[in-house]
Amino acid sequence: MSTKQMKGEINELGLLFQYGKRVQKEVIGREIEKEPSPMAKKIRDLFFETSSSVSMEFPYWYTRRWTKLEGEIRIIRRAEALKAAFAHLTPAIFPGELLVMGKTHYLRGSYPMPWLSESYFMSREDEMYREALEAGKLSSDMVTKWGKGGGNVTESGGNIISIAGKFGLRKEELPILIKTAKMWKHKSVEDIGHKYEQMVPEYKEKEAIVLT
Structure with a gap:
């Protein structure tokens, strides 16, 4: 270690060496902050300026392949379902991108995973269909809430259905969402977990505590 470093001077990386000395009262940054490249x-x-969107492409192909392989070894069944889902993703290359492809063909996209939990979609089936009928009265621009990190689709409007007040789903994909969710009833992680949860002796006491 050099004499300058031992004296507590800041080097070219912005780091302060305090070997053998007391820590100063002021807070000194330990990270080097850099600006992203123009492309990034x-x-x-x-x-950040894009609305959060949902696509049913991945769940549809995953569920379709999973159902077809009824009786197959579970790990093989899941692998085949994932393979089918990824193989049928619509490729999208956005301007300026070097690394292309994502979970969906939307820039800020995601997809439901009814194999984990399907109850939310099934419980809101009628409500979402009513919203779909009323959505045409509003412009999609009127129901998008912009904030740090992107636009949350807080209400249904135009051709878009709001999912959980955050994601936008195209109206024509709603029947696929409901049908896919129903196919996972009593089979999802949520349902199977709840089934085994009820076997615990103290289950009723736990439910009583939750409800109070």
């Missing part, structure tokens, strides 16, 4: 900044800004 452009893509990031575009991502």
Whole structure:
């Protein structure tokens, strides 16, 4: 260690060496903050300005393949379902991208996973269909809430159905969502977990505590 470092001077990396000395009262940054490259900044800004969108493409193909392999070894069944889902993703290349493809063909996209939990979609089936009928009265621009990190689709409007007040789903994909969710009834992680949860001796006491 050099004499300058032992004296507590800041080096070219912005780090302060305090070997053998007391810690100073002021807080000194330990990280080097850098600005993103112009290309990365452009893509990031575009991502932040994009509404959160949902696609049923992945869940549809995953469920279709999973159902077809009824009776197969579970790990093989899941692997085949994932393979089918990824193989049928619609490729999308956005301007300025070097690494392409994502979970959906939307820039800020996601997809439901009814094999984990399907009850939310089934419980809101009628409500979502009513929203779909009323959605045409509003413009999709009127129901998007912009904040840090992107736009949350808080209400249904135009051709878009709001999912959980955050994601936007195209109206024509709603029947696929409901049908896919119903196919996972009593088979999802949520349902199977609840089934085994009820076998615990103290289950009723736990439910009573939750409800109070």
